Amino acid sequence: MNDETLSTAPKPFIFVLMPFNSDFDDIYELGIKEAAKEVGAYAERVDKQIFNEGILERIFNQISKADVIVADMTGRNPNVFYEVGYAHALGKIVLLLTQKVDDIPFDLKHKQHIVYGNGGSKIQSLRSELTPRLNWAISESKRKGKDDNSKRILISISSVGRYSTNKFTEIPEDCLSKPIPVIRNLGTKNLGYRFNFQLHNNSLQEIPSITHMYLFTDSPGFRSRSVGRDQGIKMVYNPDINDKLPIKYRIPITISSIPTDAVETFDVYFNELTENKVQNYKLRIHISNNYHDFSFQALCTDTAK
Incomplete structure:
Protein backbone atom coordinates (compact mmCIF):
# COMPACT_ATOMS: atom_id res chain seq x y z
CA MET A 1 0.00 0.00 0.00
CA SER A 150 -1.77 34.47 5.02
CA LYS A 151 -3.30 37.88 4.33
CA ARG A 152 -6.71 36.74 5.56
CA ILE A 153 -6.00 34.92 8.83
CA LEU A 154 -5.00 36.93 11.88
CA ILE A 155 -3.90 34.84 14.86
CA SER A 156 -3.63 36.51 18.23
CA ILE A 157 -2.90 35.08 21.67
CA SER A 158 -3.62 36.38 25.12
CA SER A 159 -2.27 35.07 28.39
CA VAL A 160 -5.10 34.36 30.85
CA GLY A 161 -4.35 34.21 34.54
CA ARG A 162 -4.67 35.85 37.92
CA TYR A 163 -1.94 38.39 37.19
CA SER A 164 -2.26 38.59 33.40
CA THR A 165 -3.18 41.73 31.50
CA ASN A 166 -5.35 39.94 28.87
CA LYS A 167 -3.48 41.89 26.21
CA PHE A 168 -3.53 40.17 22.81
CA THR A 169 -0.36 39.69 20.76
CA GLU A 170 -0.66 39.18 17.00
CA ILE A 171 1.21 36.12 15.64
CA PRO A 172 2.37 36.54 12.01
CA GLU A 173 2.49 33.54 9.70
CA ASP A 174 5.97 32.02 9.36
CA CYS A 175 6.07 32.60 5.59
CA LEU A 176 5.99 36.38 6.19
CA SER A 177 9.46 36.17 7.79
CA LYS A 178 8.66 38.52 10.64
CA PRO A 179 10.20 38.36 14.15
CA ILE A 180 8.72 35.65 16.37
CA PRO A 181 6.65 37.31 19.13
CA VAL A 182 6.99 36.48 22.81
CA ILE A 183 3.84 35.95 24.92
CA ARG A 184 4.43 36.89 28.53
CA ASN A 185 2.38 35.02 31.10
CA LEU A 186 2.31 36.46 34.63
CA GLY A 187 0.53 33.75 36.56
CA THR A 188 0.74 31.63 39.64
CA LYS A 189 2.87 28.58 39.11
CA ASN A 190 0.73 26.21 41.20
CA LEU A 191 -2.43 27.15 39.26
CA GLY A 192 -0.94 26.49 35.83
CA TYR A 193 -1.29 28.72 32.79
CA ARG A 194 -3.84 29.31 30.06
CA PHE A 195 -3.54 30.91 26.63
CA ASN A 196 -6.52 32.18 24.67
CA PHE A 197 -6.18 31.82 20.86
CA GLN A 198 -8.26 33.96 18.51
CA LEU A 199 -8.60 33.37 14.75
CA HIS A 200 -9.89 36.45 12.93
CA ASN A 201 -10.95 36.56 9.28
CA ASN A 202 -9.47 39.87 8.18
CA SER A 203 -10.74 39.75 4.60
CA LEU A 204 -13.82 40.21 2.45
CA GLN A 205 -13.96 36.48 1.65
CA GLU A 206 -15.06 33.56 3.79
CA ILE A 207 -12.28 31.33 5.08
CA PRO A 208 -13.15 27.71 4.20
CA SER A 209 -13.19 24.77 6.55
CA ILE A 210 -10.37 24.39 9.07
CA THR A 211 -10.05 20.62 9.36
CA HIS A 212 -7.07 20.12 11.69
CA MET A 213 -5.01 22.10 14.18
CA TYR A 214 -1.73 21.10 15.83
CA LEU A 215 0.58 22.68 18.39
CA PHE A 216 4.31 21.91 18.17
CA THR A 217 6.62 22.57 21.07
CA ASP A 218 9.98 21.78 22.64
CA SER A 219 8.39 21.62 26.10
CA PRO A 220 5.79 19.05 27.24
CA GLY A 221 3.23 20.21 29.78
CA PHE A 222 -0.33 20.49 28.49
CA ARG A 223 -3.36 19.55 30.47
CA SER A 224 -5.50 17.11 28.55
CA ARG A 225 -8.35 19.47 27.72
CA SER A 226 -9.26 22.65 25.88
CA VAL A 227 -11.92 25.09 27.04
CA GLY A 228 -15.35 24.59 25.52
CA ARG A 229 -14.45 21.34 23.76
CA ASP A 230 -15.47 17.78 24.61
CA GLN A 231 -12.16 16.09 23.84
CA GLY A 232 -8.77 16.96 25.20
CA ILE A 233 -5.54 17.95 23.46
CA LYS A 234 -3.51 14.81 22.70
CA MET A 235 0.10 14.12 21.81
CA VAL A 236 0.50 12.58 18.32
CA TYR A 237 3.37 11.20 16.26
CA ASN A 238 5.60 13.86 14.72
CA PRO A 239 7.65 12.63 11.73
CA ASP A 240 9.18 16.06 11.10
CA ILE A 241 11.48 17.30 13.87
CA ASN A 242 13.83 19.35 11.73
CA ASP A 243 12.72 22.63 13.28
CA LYS A 244 13.65 21.45 16.80
CA LEU A 245 10.04 21.24 17.96
CA PRO A 246 9.81 17.46 18.47
CA ILE A 247 6.57 17.35 20.48
CA LYS A 248 3.32 17.54 18.52
CA TYR A 249 -0.19 17.85 19.97
CA ARG A 250 -3.50 17.54 18.13
CA ILE A 251 -6.00 20.24 19.14
CA PRO A 252 -9.43 18.57 18.72
CA ILE A 253 -11.12 21.49 16.98
CA THR A 254 -12.69 21.77 13.53
CA ILE A 255 -14.27 24.95 12.18
CA SER A 256 -16.70 24.69 9.26
CA SER A 257 -15.85 28.19 8.02
CA ILE A 258 -15.12 31.73 9.26
CA PRO A 259 -17.23 34.49 7.68
CA THR A 260 -15.84 37.94 6.93
CA ASP A 261 -14.70 39.77 10.09
CA ALA A 262 -15.76 36.84 12.29
CA VAL A 263 -13.65 35.45 15.13
CA GLU A 264 -13.22 31.89 16.43
CA THR A 265 -11.60 31.37 19.82
CA PHE A 266 -10.30 28.51 21.95
CA ASP A 267 -8.14 28.09 25.06
CA VAL A 268 -5.25 25.75 25.81
CA TYR A 269 -4.16 24.94 29.36
CA PHE A 270 -0.57 24.38 30.39
CA ASN A 271 0.68 22.50 33.41
CA GLU A 272 3.69 23.70 35.37
CA LEU A 273 6.17 25.39 33.01
CA THR A 274 9.78 26.37 33.53
CA GLU A 275 10.00 29.84 35.02
CA ASN A 276 11.89 32.64 33.29
CA LYS A 277 12.74 30.43 30.34
CA VAL A 278 11.62 31.20 26.80
CA GLN A 279 9.80 28.18 25.35
CA ASN A 280 9.03 27.67 21.68
CA TYR A 281 5.70 26.85 20.01
CA LYS A 282 4.15 26.64 16.56
CA LEU A 283 0.43 26.54 15.78
CA ARG A 284 -0.38 24.75 12.51
CA ILE A 285 -3.77 25.28 10.86
CA HIS A 286 -4.97 23.11 7.97
CA ILE A 287 -7.25 24.86 5.45
CA SER A 288 -8.35 23.05 2.27
CA ASN A 289 -5.20 21.64 0.63
CA ASN A 290 -2.77 23.86 2.55
CA TYR A 291 -1.49 24.38 6.05
CA HIS A 292 -0.31 27.57 7.72
CA ASP A 293 2.27 27.83 10.51
CA PHE A 294 2.31 30.50 13.22
CA SER A 295 5.34 30.44 15.54
CA PHE A 296 5.53 32.13 18.92
CA GLN A 297 7.43 31.94 22.19
CA ALA A 298 6.19 31.96 25.78
CA LEU A 299 7.91 33.41 28.82
CA CYS A 300 6.25 32.45 32.10
CA THR A 301 6.98 34.24 35.35
CA ASP A 302 5.60 33.19 38.70
CA THR A 303 4.53 36.30 40.63
CA ALA A 304 3.29 34.50 43.74
CA LYS A 305 6.53 34.18 45.70
Missing part, protein backbone atom coordinates in the same frame (compact mmCIF):
# COMPACT_ATOMS: atom_id res chain seq x y z
CA ASN A 2 1.59 3.30 -1.07
CA ASP A 3 1.50 6.72 0.59
CA GLU A 4 -1.17 7.98 -1.81
CA THR A 5 -3.47 5.13 -0.77
CA LEU A 6 -2.93 5.92 2.91
CA SER A 7 -3.39 9.67 2.52
CA THR A 8 -6.70 11.18 3.60
CA ALA A 9 -5.86 14.64 2.23
CA PRO A 10 -8.31 15.86 -0.43
CA LYS A 11 -7.04 15.61 -4.00
CA PRO A 12 -6.57 18.79 -6.04
CA PHE A 13 -9.68 19.61 -8.09
CA ILE A 14 -9.35 20.37 -11.81
CA PHE A 15 -12.49 21.83 -13.38
CA VAL A 16 -12.81 21.28 -17.12
CA LEU A 17 -14.42 23.77 -19.50
CA MET A 18 -15.21 22.42 -22.96
CA PRO A 19 -18.09 22.13 -25.43
CA PHE A 20 -20.81 19.60 -24.52
CA ASN A 21 -20.22 17.58 -27.66
CA SER A 22 -19.58 13.86 -28.07
CA ASP A 23 -16.55 14.71 -30.23
CA PHE A 24 -14.79 15.82 -27.03
CA ASP A 25 -15.68 12.79 -24.87
CA ASP A 26 -12.43 10.91 -25.51
CA ILE A 27 -10.42 14.10 -25.05
CA TYR A 28 -12.03 14.49 -21.63
CA GLU A 29 -12.07 10.84 -20.48
CA LEU A 30 -8.79 9.54 -21.92
CA GLY A 31 -6.79 12.73 -22.13
CA ILE A 32 -7.62 15.24 -19.39
CA LYS A 33 -8.93 12.89 -16.68
CA GLU A 34 -6.05 10.45 -17.12
CA ALA A 35 -3.48 13.26 -16.97
CA ALA A 36 -5.13 14.46 -13.76
CA LYS A 37 -4.90 10.97 -12.24
CA GLU A 38 -1.19 10.83 -13.06
CA VAL A 39 -0.55 13.89 -10.89
CA GLY A 40 -2.80 12.75 -8.02
CA ALA A 41 -5.72 15.06 -8.88
CA TYR A 42 -9.26 14.55 -10.14
CA ALA A 43 -10.93 16.31 -13.07
CA GLU A 44 -14.62 16.92 -13.70
CA ARG A 45 -16.78 18.83 -16.13
CA VAL A 46 -20.20 20.14 -15.18
CA ASP A 47 -22.32 17.84 -17.35
CA LYS A 48 -20.86 14.84 -15.50
CA GLN A 49 -21.92 16.18 -12.07
CA ILE A 50 -25.19 15.91 -10.15
CA PHE A 51 -26.48 19.20 -8.69
CA ASN A 52 -29.64 21.12 -7.87
CA GLU A 53 -28.81 24.70 -8.83
CA GLY A 54 -28.91 26.18 -12.34
CA ILE A 55 -26.09 25.13 -14.64
CA LEU A 56 -24.53 28.61 -14.91
CA GLU A 57 -24.57 29.00 -11.14
CA ARG A 58 -22.98 25.57 -10.83
CA ILE A 59 -20.25 26.43 -13.32
CA PHE A 60 -19.39 29.64 -11.45
CA ASN A 61 -19.39 27.72 -8.17
CA GLN A 62 -17.03 25.04 -9.51
CA ILE A 63 -14.69 27.57 -11.10
CA SER A 64 -14.44 29.29 -7.73
CA LYS A 65 -13.69 26.04 -5.89
CA ALA A 66 -11.27 24.54 -8.42
CA ASP A 67 -7.53 24.47 -7.83
CA VAL A 68 -6.85 24.58 -11.58
CA ILE A 69 -9.00 25.21 -14.67
CA VAL A 70 -8.46 23.33 -17.93
CA ALA A 71 -10.31 24.83 -20.90
CA ASP A 72 -10.55 23.43 -24.41
CA MET A 73 -10.92 26.37 -26.79
CA THR A 74 -11.36 24.23 -29.91
CA GLY A 75 -14.16 25.60 -32.10
CA ARG A 76 -14.19 28.97 -30.29
CA ASN A 77 -17.25 28.02 -28.25
CA PRO A 78 -18.75 31.27 -26.82
CA ASN A 79 -19.77 29.64 -23.53
CA VAL A 80 -16.24 28.34 -22.94
CA PHE A 81 -14.82 31.78 -23.78
CA TYR A 82 -17.19 33.42 -21.27
CA GLU A 83 -16.33 30.90 -18.53
CA VAL A 84 -12.59 31.32 -19.15
CA GLY A 85 -13.01 35.07 -18.74
CA TYR A 86 -14.76 34.52 -15.42
CA ALA A 87 -11.96 32.20 -14.24
CA HIS A 88 -9.31 34.77 -15.16
CA ALA A 89 -11.29 37.47 -13.31
CA LEU A 90 -11.07 35.31 -10.17
CA GLY A 91 -7.32 34.96 -10.62
CA LYS A 92 -7.50 31.23 -11.31
CA ILE A 93 -4.73 29.31 -13.02
CA VAL A 94 -6.14 28.38 -16.44
CA LEU A 95 -4.51 25.93 -18.85
CA LEU A 96 -5.83 26.37 -22.38
CA LEU A 97 -6.11 23.51 -24.87
CA THR A 98 -6.89 23.57 -28.57
CA GLN A 99 -6.64 21.45 -31.69
CA LYS A 100 -5.93 24.57 -33.78
CA VAL A 101 -3.84 27.49 -32.58
CA ASP A 102 -6.11 29.96 -34.39
CA ASP A 103 -8.88 29.13 -31.89
CA ILE A 104 -6.93 30.87 -29.11
CA PRO A 105 -8.03 34.54 -29.05
CA PHE A 106 -5.29 37.08 -29.68
CA ASP A 107 -5.45 38.50 -26.14
CA LEU A 108 -4.95 34.98 -24.65
CA LYS A 109 -2.12 33.74 -26.86
CA HIS A 110 0.41 34.76 -24.21
CA LYS A 111 -1.33 32.47 -21.68
CA GLN A 112 -0.34 28.83 -21.12
CA HIS A 113 -1.82 26.73 -23.93
CA ILE A 114 -1.35 23.34 -25.53
CA VAL A 115 -1.97 22.63 -29.21
CA TYR A 116 -2.64 18.90 -29.37
CA GLY A 117 -3.68 18.64 -33.04
CA ASN A 118 -6.46 16.53 -34.53
CA GLY A 119 -4.60 13.44 -35.74
CA GLY A 120 -4.80 9.87 -34.48
CA SER A 121 -2.26 10.48 -31.71
CA LYS A 122 -3.92 13.63 -30.36
CA ILE A 123 -4.96 12.08 -27.04
CA GLN A 124 -1.49 10.74 -26.29
CA SER A 125 -0.01 14.08 -27.34
CA LEU A 126 -2.41 15.90 -25.01
CA ARG A 127 -1.64 13.67 -22.03
CA SER A 128 2.12 13.91 -22.43
CA GLU A 129 2.01 17.72 -22.57
CA LEU A 130 -0.74 18.28 -20.03
CA THR A 131 0.66 16.10 -17.23
CA PRO A 132 3.76 18.22 -16.40
CA ARG A 133 1.77 21.44 -16.77
CA LEU A 134 -0.83 20.17 -14.32
CA ASN A 135 1.96 19.36 -11.87
CA TRP A 136 3.21 22.94 -12.13
CA ALA A 137 -0.29 24.44 -11.97
CA ILE A 138 -1.24 22.50 -8.83
CA SER A 139 1.96 23.57 -7.06
CA GLU A 140 1.41 27.16 -8.11
CA SER A 141 -2.20 27.04 -6.92
CA LYS A 142 -1.08 25.81 -3.50
CA ARG A 143 1.52 28.57 -3.28
CA LYS A 144 -1.04 31.22 -4.22
CA GLY A 145 -3.48 29.75 -1.72
CA LYS A 146 -0.96 30.08 1.10
CA ASP A 147 -0.16 33.65 0.09
CA ASP A 148 -3.85 34.59 -0.09
CA ASN A 149 -4.76 32.98 3.22
Whole structure:
Protein backbone atom coordinates (compact mmCIF):
# COMPACT_ATOMS: atom_id res chain seq x y z
CA MET A 1 0.00 0.00 0.00
CA ASN A 2 1.59 3.30 -1.07
CA ASP A 3 1.50 6.72 0.59
CA GLU A 4 -1.17 7.98 -1.81
CA THR A 5 -3.47 5.13 -0.77
CA LEU A 6 -2.93 5.92 2.91
CA SER A 7 -3.39 9.67 2.52
CA THR A 8 -6.70 11.18 3.60
CA ALA A 9 -5.86 14.64 2.23
CA PRO A 10 -8.31 15.86 -0.43
CA LYS A 11 -7.04 15.61 -4.00
CA PRO A 12 -6.57 18.79 -6.04
CA PHE A 13 -9.68 19.61 -8.09
CA ILE A 14 -9.35 20.37 -11.81
CA PHE A 15 -12.49 21.83 -13.38
CA VAL A 16 -12.81 21.28 -17.12
CA LEU A 17 -14.42 23.77 -19.50
CA MET A 18 -15.21 22.42 -22.96
CA PRO A 19 -18.09 22.13 -25.43
CA PHE A 20 -20.81 19.60 -24.52
CA ASN A 21 -20.22 17.58 -27.66
CA SER A 22 -19.58 13.86 -28.07
CA ASP A 23 -16.55 14.71 -30.23
CA PHE A 24 -14.79 15.82 -27.03
CA ASP A 25 -15.68 12.79 -24.87
CA ASP A 26 -12.43 10.91 -25.51
CA ILE A 27 -10.42 14.10 -25.05
CA TYR A 28 -12.03 14.49 -21.63
CA GLU A 29 -12.07 10.84 -20.48
CA LEU A 30 -8.79 9.54 -21.92
CA GLY A 31 -6.79 12.73 -22.13
CA ILE A 32 -7.62 15.24 -19.39
CA LYS A 33 -8.93 12.89 -16.68
CA GLU A 34 -6.05 10.45 -17.12
CA ALA A 35 -3.48 13.26 -16.97
CA ALA A 36 -5.13 14.46 -13.76
CA LYS A 37 -4.90 10.97 -12.24
CA GLU A 38 -1.19 10.83 -13.06
CA VAL A 39 -0.55 13.89 -10.89
CA GLY A 40 -2.80 12.75 -8.02
CA ALA A 41 -5.72 15.06 -8.88
CA TYR A 42 -9.26 14.55 -10.14
CA ALA A 43 -10.93 16.31 -13.07
CA GLU A 44 -14.62 16.92 -13.70
CA ARG A 45 -16.78 18.83 -16.13
CA VAL A 46 -20.20 20.14 -15.18
CA ASP A 47 -22.32 17.84 -17.35
CA LYS A 48 -20.86 14.84 -15.50
CA GLN A 49 -21.92 16.18 -12.07
CA ILE A 50 -25.19 15.91 -10.15
CA PHE A 51 -26.48 19.20 -8.69
CA ASN A 52 -29.64 21.12 -7.87
CA GLU A 53 -28.81 24.70 -8.83
CA GLY A 54 -28.91 26.18 -12.34
CA ILE A 55 -26.09 25.13 -14.64
CA LEU A 56 -24.53 28.61 -14.91
CA GLU A 57 -24.57 29.00 -11.14
CA ARG A 58 -22.98 25.57 -10.83
CA ILE A 59 -20.25 26.43 -13.32
CA PHE A 60 -19.39 29.64 -11.45
CA ASN A 61 -19.39 27.72 -8.17
CA GLN A 62 -17.03 25.04 -9.51
CA ILE A 63 -14.69 27.57 -11.10
CA SER A 64 -14.44 29.29 -7.73
CA LYS A 65 -13.69 26.04 -5.89
CA ALA A 66 -11.27 24.54 -8.42
CA ASP A 67 -7.53 24.47 -7.83
CA VAL A 68 -6.85 24.58 -11.58
CA ILE A 69 -9.00 25.21 -14.67
CA VAL A 70 -8.46 23.33 -17.93
CA ALA A 71 -10.31 24.83 -20.90
CA ASP A 72 -10.55 23.43 -24.41
CA MET A 73 -10.92 26.37 -26.79
CA THR A 74 -11.36 24.23 -29.91
CA GLY A 75 -14.16 25.60 -32.10
CA ARG A 76 -14.19 28.97 -30.29
CA ASN A 77 -17.25 28.02 -28.25
CA PRO A 78 -18.75 31.27 -26.82
CA ASN A 79 -19.77 29.64 -23.53
CA VAL A 80 -16.24 28.34 -22.94
CA PHE A 81 -14.82 31.78 -23.78
CA TYR A 82 -17.19 33.42 -21.27
CA GLU A 83 -16.33 30.90 -18.53
CA VAL A 84 -12.59 31.32 -19.15
CA GLY A 85 -13.01 35.07 -18.74
CA TYR A 86 -14.76 34.52 -15.42
CA ALA A 87 -11.96 32.20 -14.24
CA HIS A 88 -9.31 34.77 -15.16
CA ALA A 89 -11.29 37.47 -13.31
CA LEU A 90 -11.07 35.31 -10.17
CA GLY A 91 -7.32 34.96 -10.62
CA LYS A 92 -7.50 31.23 -11.31
CA ILE A 93 -4.73 29.31 -13.02
CA VAL A 94 -6.14 28.38 -16.44
CA LEU A 95 -4.51 25.93 -18.85
CA LEU A 96 -5.83 26.37 -22.38
CA LEU A 97 -6.11 23.51 -24.87
CA THR A 98 -6.89 23.57 -28.57
CA GLN A 99 -6.64 21.45 -31.69
CA LYS A 100 -5.93 24.57 -33.78
CA VAL A 101 -3.84 27.49 -32.58
CA ASP A 102 -6.11 29.96 -34.39
CA ASP A 103 -8.88 29.13 -31.89
CA ILE A 104 -6.93 30.87 -29.11
CA PRO A 105 -8.03 34.54 -29.05
CA PHE A 106 -5.29 37.08 -29.68
CA ASP A 107 -5.45 38.50 -26.14
CA LEU A 108 -4.95 34.98 -24.65
CA LYS A 109 -2.12 33.74 -26.86
CA HIS A 110 0.41 34.76 -24.21
CA LYS A 111 -1.33 32.47 -21.68
CA GLN A 112 -0.34 28.83 -21.12
CA HIS A 113 -1.82 26.73 -23.93
CA ILE A 114 -1.35 23.34 -25.53
CA VAL A 115 -1.97 22.63 -29.21
CA TYR A 116 -2.64 18.90 -29.37
CA GLY A 117 -3.68 18.64 -33.04
CA ASN A 118 -6.46 16.53 -34.53
CA GLY A 119 -4.60 13.44 -35.74
CA GLY A 120 -4.80 9.87 -34.48
CA SER A 121 -2.26 10.48 -31.71
CA LYS A 122 -3.92 13.63 -30.36
CA ILE A 123 -4.96 12.08 -27.04
CA GLN A 124 -1.49 10.74 -26.29
CA SER A 125 -0.01 14.08 -27.34
CA LEU A 126 -2.41 15.90 -25.01
CA ARG A 127 -1.64 13.67 -22.03
CA SER A 128 2.12 13.91 -22.43
CA GLU A 129 2.01 17.72 -22.57
CA LEU A 130 -0.74 18.28 -20.03
CA THR A 131 0.66 16.10 -17.23
CA PRO A 132 3.76 18.22 -16.40
CA ARG A 133 1.77 21.44 -16.77
CA LEU A 134 -0.83 20.17 -14.32
CA ASN A 135 1.96 19.36 -11.87
CA TRP A 136 3.21 22.94 -12.13
CA ALA A 137 -0.29 24.44 -11.97
CA ILE A 138 -1.24 22.50 -8.83
CA SER A 139 1.96 23.57 -7.06
CA GLU A 140 1.41 27.16 -8.11
CA SER A 141 -2.20 27.04 -6.92
CA LYS A 142 -1.08 25.81 -3.50
CA ARG A 143 1.52 28.57 -3.28
CA LYS A 144 -1.04 31.22 -4.22
CA GLY A 145 -3.48 29.75 -1.72
CA LYS A 146 -0.96 30.08 1.10
CA ASP A 147 -0.16 33.65 0.09
CA ASP A 148 -3.85 34.59 -0.09
CA ASN A 149 -4.76 32.98 3.22
CA SER A 150 -1.77 34.47 5.02
CA LYS A 151 -3.30 37.88 4.33
CA ARG A 152 -6.71 36.74 5.56
CA ILE A 153 -6.00 34.92 8.83
CA LEU A 154 -5.00 36.93 11.88
CA ILE A 155 -3.90 34.84 14.86
CA SER A 156 -3.63 36.51 18.23
CA ILE A 157 -2.90 35.08 21.67
CA SER A 158 -3.62 36.38 25.12
CA SER A 159 -2.27 35.07 28.39
CA VAL A 160 -5.10 34.36 30.85
CA GLY A 161 -4.35 34.21 34.54
CA ARG A 162 -4.67 35.85 37.92
CA TYR A 163 -1.94 38.39 37.19
CA SER A 164 -2.26 38.59 33.40
CA THR A 165 -3.18 41.73 31.50
CA ASN A 166 -5.35 39.94 28.87
CA LYS A 167 -3.48 41.89 26.21
CA PHE A 168 -3.53 40.17 22.81
CA THR A 169 -0.36 39.69 20.76
CA GLU A 170 -0.66 39.18 17.00
CA ILE A 171 1.21 36.12 15.64
CA PRO A 172 2.37 36.54 12.01
CA GLU A 173 2.49 33.54 9.70
CA ASP A 174 5.97 32.02 9.36
CA CYS A 175 6.07 32.60 5.59
CA LEU A 176 5.99 36.38 6.19
CA SER A 177 9.46 36.17 7.79
CA LYS A 178 8.66 38.52 10.64
CA PRO A 179 10.20 38.36 14.15
CA ILE A 180 8.72 35.65 16.37
CA PRO A 181 6.65 37.31 19.13
CA VAL A 182 6.99 36.48 22.81
CA ILE A 183 3.84 35.95 24.92
CA ARG A 184 4.43 36.89 28.53
CA ASN A 185 2.38 35.02 31.10
CA LEU A 186 2.31 36.46 34.63
CA GLY A 187 0.53 33.75 36.56
CA THR A 188 0.74 31.63 39.64
CA LYS A 189 2.87 28.58 39.11
CA ASN A 190 0.73 26.21 41.20
CA LEU A 191 -2.43 27.15 39.26
CA GLY A 192 -0.94 26.49 35.83
CA TYR A 193 -1.29 28.72 32.79
CA ARG A 194 -3.84 29.31 30.06
CA PHE A 195 -3.54 30.91 26.63
CA ASN A 196 -6.52 32.18 24.67
CA PHE A 197 -6.18 31.82 20.86
CA GLN A 198 -8.26 33.96 18.51
CA LEU A 199 -8.60 33.37 14.75
CA HIS A 200 -9.89 36.45 12.93
CA ASN A 201 -10.95 36.56 9.28
CA ASN A 202 -9.47 39.87 8.18
CA SER A 203 -10.74 39.75 4.60
CA LEU A 204 -13.82 40.21 2.45
CA GLN A 205 -13.96 36.48 1.65
CA GLU A 206 -15.06 33.56 3.79
CA ILE A 207 -12.28 31.33 5.08
CA PRO A 208 -13.15 27.71 4.20
CA SER A 209 -13.19 24.77 6.55
CA ILE A 210 -10.37 24.39 9.07
CA THR A 211 -10.05 20.62 9.36
CA HIS A 212 -7.07 20.12 11.69
CA MET A 213 -5.01 22.10 14.18
CA TYR A 214 -1.73 21.10 15.83
CA LEU A 215 0.58 22.68 18.39
CA PHE A 216 4.31 21.91 18.17
CA THR A 217 6.62 22.57 21.07
CA ASP A 218 9.98 21.78 22.64
CA SER A 219 8.39 21.62 26.10
CA PRO A 220 5.79 19.05 27.24
CA GLY A 221 3.23 20.21 29.78
CA PHE A 222 -0.33 20.49 28.49
CA ARG A 223 -3.36 19.55 30.47
CA SER A 224 -5.50 17.11 28.55
CA ARG A 225 -8.35 19.47 27.72
CA SER A 226 -9.26 22.65 25.88
CA VAL A 227 -11.92 25.09 27.04
CA GLY A 228 -15.35 24.59 25.52
CA ARG A 229 -14.45 21.34 23.76
CA ASP A 230 -15.47 17.78 24.61
CA GLN A 231 -12.16 16.09 23.84
CA GLY A 232 -8.77 16.96 25.20
CA ILE A 233 -5.54 17.95 23.46
CA LYS A 234 -3.51 14.81 22.70
CA MET A 235 0.10 14.12 21.81
CA VAL A 236 0.50 12.58 18.32
CA TYR A 237 3.37 11.20 16.26
CA ASN A 238 5.60 13.86 14.72
CA PRO A 239 7.65 12.63 11.73
CA ASP A 240 9.18 16.06 11.10
CA ILE A 241 11.48 17.30 13.87
CA ASN A 242 13.83 19.35 11.73
CA ASP A 243 12.72 22.63 13.28
CA LYS A 244 13.65 21.45 16.80
CA LEU A 245 10.04 21.24 17.96
CA PRO A 246 9.81 17.46 18.47
CA ILE A 247 6.57 17.35 20.48
CA LYS A 248 3.32 17.54 18.52
CA TYR A 249 -0.19 17.85 19.97
CA ARG A 250 -3.50 17.54 18.13
CA ILE A 251 -6.00 20.24 19.14
CA PRO A 252 -9.43 18.57 18.72
CA ILE A 253 -11.12 21.49 16.98
CA THR A 254 -12.69 21.77 13.53
CA ILE A 255 -14.27 24.95 12.18
CA SER A 256 -16.70 24.69 9.26
CA SER A 257 -15.85 28.19 8.02
CA ILE A 258 -15.12 31.73 9.26
CA PRO A 259 -17.23 34.49 7.68
CA THR A 260 -15.84 37.94 6.93
CA ASP A 261 -14.70 39.77 10.09
CA ALA A 262 -15.76 36.84 12.29
CA VAL A 263 -13.65 35.45 15.13
CA GLU A 264 -13.22 31.89 16.43
CA THR A 265 -11.60 31.37 19.82
CA PHE A 266 -10.30 28.51 21.95
CA ASP A 267 -8.14 28.09 25.06
CA VAL A 268 -5.25 25.75 25.81
CA TYR A 269 -4.16 24.94 29.36
CA PHE A 270 -0.57 24.38 30.39
CA ASN A 271 0.68 22.50 33.41
CA GLU A 272 3.69 23.70 35.37
CA LEU A 273 6.17 25.39 33.01
CA THR A 274 9.78 26.37 33.53
CA GLU A 275 10.00 29.84 35.02
CA ASN A 276 11.89 32.64 33.29
CA LYS A 277 12.74 30.43 30.34
CA VAL A 278 11.62 31.20 26.80
CA GLN A 279 9.80 28.18 25.35
CA ASN A 280 9.03 27.67 21.68
CA TYR A 281 5.70 26.85 20.01
CA LYS A 282 4.15 26.64 16.56
CA LEU A 283 0.43 26.54 15.78
CA ARG A 284 -0.38 24.75 12.51
CA ILE A 285 -3.77 25.28 10.86
CA HIS A 286 -4.97 23.11 7.97
CA ILE A 287 -7.25 24.86 5.45
CA SER A 288 -8.35 23.05 2.27
CA ASN A 289 -5.20 21.64 0.63
CA ASN A 290 -2.77 23.86 2.55
CA TYR A 291 -1.49 24.38 6.05
CA HIS A 292 -0.31 27.57 7.72
CA ASP A 293 2.27 27.83 10.51
CA PHE A 294 2.31 30.50 13.22
CA SER A 295 5.34 30.44 15.54
CA PHE A 296 5.53 32.13 18.92
CA GLN A 297 7.43 31.94 22.19
CA ALA A 298 6.19 31.96 25.78
CA LEU A 299 7.91 33.41 28.82
CA CYS A 300 6.25 32.45 32.10
CA THR A 301 6.98 34.24 35.35
CA ASP A 302 5.60 33.19 38.70
CA THR A 303 4.53 36.30 40.63
CA ALA A 304 3.29 34.50 43.74
CA LYS A 305 6.53 34.18 45.70
